[in-house]
Amino acid sequence: MISQKINKEVSKQDxxxxxxxxxxxxxxxxFIDHEVSLVPHKSAAVIEALKIVQRQRGWISDESVxxxxxxxxxxxxxxDSVATFYNLIFRKPVGRHVILVCxxxxxxxxxxxxxxxxxxxxxxxxxxxxxxxxxxTLLPNACLGCCDHAPxxxxxxxxxxxxxxxxxxxxxxxxx
Amino acid sequence: MERPLTQYIHPGCPPFDLREYQMTGGYxxxxxxLGSMTPKEVQQLVKDSGLKGRGGxxxxxxxxWGVVPMDDHxxxxxxxxxxxxxxxxxxxxxxxxxxxxPHQLIEGMxxxxxxxxxxxxxxxxxxxYKKAAQLLRKSIHxxxxxxxxxxxxxxxxxxxxxxxxxGVGRYMCGEETALLNALEGRRATPRAKPPYPQxxxxxxxxxxxxxxxxxxxxPHIVNNGVDWFKGLSNSEDSGTKLYxxxxxxxxxxxxxxxxxxxxxxxxEEYAGGMKNGYQLKGVLPGGxxxxxxxxxxxxxxxxxxxxxxAGSRLGTGTMVVMDDATCPVxxxxxxxxFFAQESCGLCTPCREGLPWVEKMLLSLEQGSGTEQDMELxxxxxxxxxxxxxxxxLAPGAMEPLQSALKYFKDxxxxxxxxxxxxxTA
Ligand SMILES: Cc1cc2nc3c(=O)[nH]c(=O)nc-3n(C[C@H](O)[C@H](O)[C@H](O)COP(=O)(O)O)c2cc1C
Ligand code: SF4
Ligand code: FES
Numbered sequence: 001m002i003s004q005k006i007n008k009e010v011s012k013q014d015x016x017x018x019x020x021x022x023x024x025x026x027x028x029x030x031f032i033d034h035e036v037s038l039v040p041h042k043s044a045a046v047i048e049a050l051k052i053v054q055r056q057r058g059w060i061s062d063e064s065v066x067x068x069x070x071x072x073x074x075x076x077x078x079x080d081s082v083a084t085f086y087n088l089i090f091r092k093p094v095g096r097h098v099i100l101v102c103x104x105x106x107x108x109x110x111x112x113x114x115x116x117x118x119x120x121x122x123x124x125x126x127x128x129x130x131x132x133x134x135x136x137t138l139l140p141n142a143c144l145g146c147c148d149h150a151p152x153x154x155x156x157x158x159x160x161x162x163x164x165x166x167x168x169x170x171x172x173x174x175x176x
Numbered sequence: 177m178e179r180p181l182t183q184y185i186h187p188g189c190p191p192f193d194l195r196e197y198q199m200t201g202g203y204x205x206x207x208x209x210l211g212s213m214t215p216k217e218v219q220q221l222v223k224d225s226g227l228k229g230r231g232g233x234x235x236x237x238x239x240x241w242g243v244v245p246m247d248d249h250x251x252x253x254x255x256x257x258x259x260x261x262x263x264x265x266x267x268x269x270x271x272x273x274x275x276x277x278p279h280q281l282i283e284g285m286x287x288x289x290x291x292x293x294x295x296x297x298x299x300x301x302x303x304x305y306k307k308a309a310q311l312l313r314k315s316i317h318x319x320x321x322x323x324x325x326x327x328x329x330x331x332x333x334x335x336x337x338x339x340x341x342x343g344v345g346r347y348m349c350g351e352e353t354a355l356l357n358a359l360e361g362r363r364a365t366p367r368a369k370p371p372y373p374q375x376x377x378x379x380x381x382x383x384x385x386x387x388x389x390x391x392x393x394x395p396h397i398v399n400n401g402v403d404w405f406k407g408l409s410n411s412e413d414s415g416t417k418l419y420x421x422x423x424x425x426x427x428x429x430x431x432x433x434x435x436x437x438x439x440x441x442x443x444e445e446y447a448g449g450m451k452n453g454y455q456l457k458g459v460l461p462g463g464x465x466x467x468x469x470x471x472x473x474x475x476x477x478x479x480x481x482x483x484x485x486a487g488s489r490l491g492t493g494t495m496v497v498m499d500d501a502t503c504p505v506x507x508x509x510x511x512x513x514f515f516a517q518e519s520c521g522l523c524t525p526c527r528e529g530l531p532w533v534e535k536m537l538l539s540l541e542q543g544s545g546t547e548q549d550m551e552l553x554x555x556x557x558x559x560x561x562x563x564x565x566x567x568x569l570a571p572g573a574m575e576p577l578q579s580a581l582k583y584f585k586d587x588x589x590x591x592x593x594x595x596x597x598x599x600t601a
Binding site: 104145147 | 262263264265266267268270271302303304339343344345346358359363420423429430460464496499506507510513514518
């Protein structure tokens, strides 16, 4: 029994070593190394590492969690506890573009609900879902910091404000 | 009327680069302080100026700095952090300063770091401020090249590194001790106080966290002095303040004005009054976690003292206006949804209580609530109030709820008696 368990542990370690060697790309490792060089201990760079891997791969898979953990000498559970805490680390695949609709108070007063309804109709998805062509994922998001131009949404790095339902068509067209 | 923080900010135009900033007096305060003032003198000046933190709590900046150990044996490196997480719903003032004049923030940070003899500084920027991130990166680089950052700044022997850190989204990152955990690569849960960050902050070293607007005031105080700074204000609290108004007003926006303008002036003069067909019903004076004020409070001065006397808080100074066509129950439900979602889950009253509050408000809003829900909501405002939770998130969440139950009781009652929302036809 015990030896079986030990064997299992060993094979887990092998796996970990393998992840470390092959999973992260050279570029990812280079970026992570740079972040590690700025902080007193490796684990302090974990959020940056998650951001780096997500930038390359779109989301953070279980394999990414394990690889980052091995690389930063943390346990996968520790890395996952951080990954699942932050709103913009995606632990599920997302579409090529992520639409973040502000659902906070000023946008509520300025009727973001109508914008959401129109998006639902146009894209045939609800909050938390991805279109079947993998183009868009639709997510609610807290205040985008442009409440004087409510309602607002962001697609990837682009902010759209003073939204009306009529504007959505031409906004969405820019993303393929 | 002087607008020191925003006089060179023209929304829509690119901000000053280093040369333009210097041509309009930029980095003169840094030359002055490093050339002729001791760190203690800068601290004293800021204390005497009466500057209070613009991040929400309104604590004296000079007094806060004064707690940092300054003797030769003080632990080091010490850290200075600009809190640019701005995520309080309804708040959009720091964005203006970050996008409009990044060098002003950088100069304020170098001066503040000098005052506490910090060697490393961070800007903790919220992820959504993509344009600000780009501008700050460029400006920090310019400041390094010009010798305002790095080793032996302006030949004074003072060294300072500056890094930009962008978050990955979570309201709690703005709470100063949770921010430290986030910077250390952990979950953004708050830390117990004491020890205060001034003694044991980032990586256990003395740390000051200040709001962006607070820091942007520092160069102007160093340049112009205490009397000038006090003279900017219409009230007991010194300086100007960035005020904002959002909601159904004609000209929502953000303006730098003398501290102490009234709510009426802000809404009627600066925001151009209510949109046609809408009446004012209530305001959250300083963001989502402040108590409602109503039409009877229009002449309250927007400063720390007066708003507190009226039963609310100045908070971030960015006001959300609720009109008479917006359902107060739905409005508060929206706020509690935010707080329940952003609760970090560390302490039980907040983790368990806020989702209950949200559920009760939803059923009230939909017309299936009861009188008993009202009592339970009332009870929660005490159980999640100050002293019962680990940090200020839950008590902050209770502020708009308790005041809504007070001022808009009729609206809640109507939902119960009509079994539907009276605001939807
Ligand atoms: C839940 C929560 C969120 C906060 N978010 C912010 C924020 O986004 N920006 C900010 O400057 N202060 C925020 N604060 C206040 C900070 O904890 C801290 O008081 C402030 O940054 C200190 O700066 P000041 O003294 O210059 O005001 C928040 C507080 C709490 C409890
Ligand atoms: S009050 Fe809420 S946010 Fe603050 S520590 Fe407790 S659970 Fe976390
Ligand atoms: S509430 Fe939507 S941008 Fe602030």
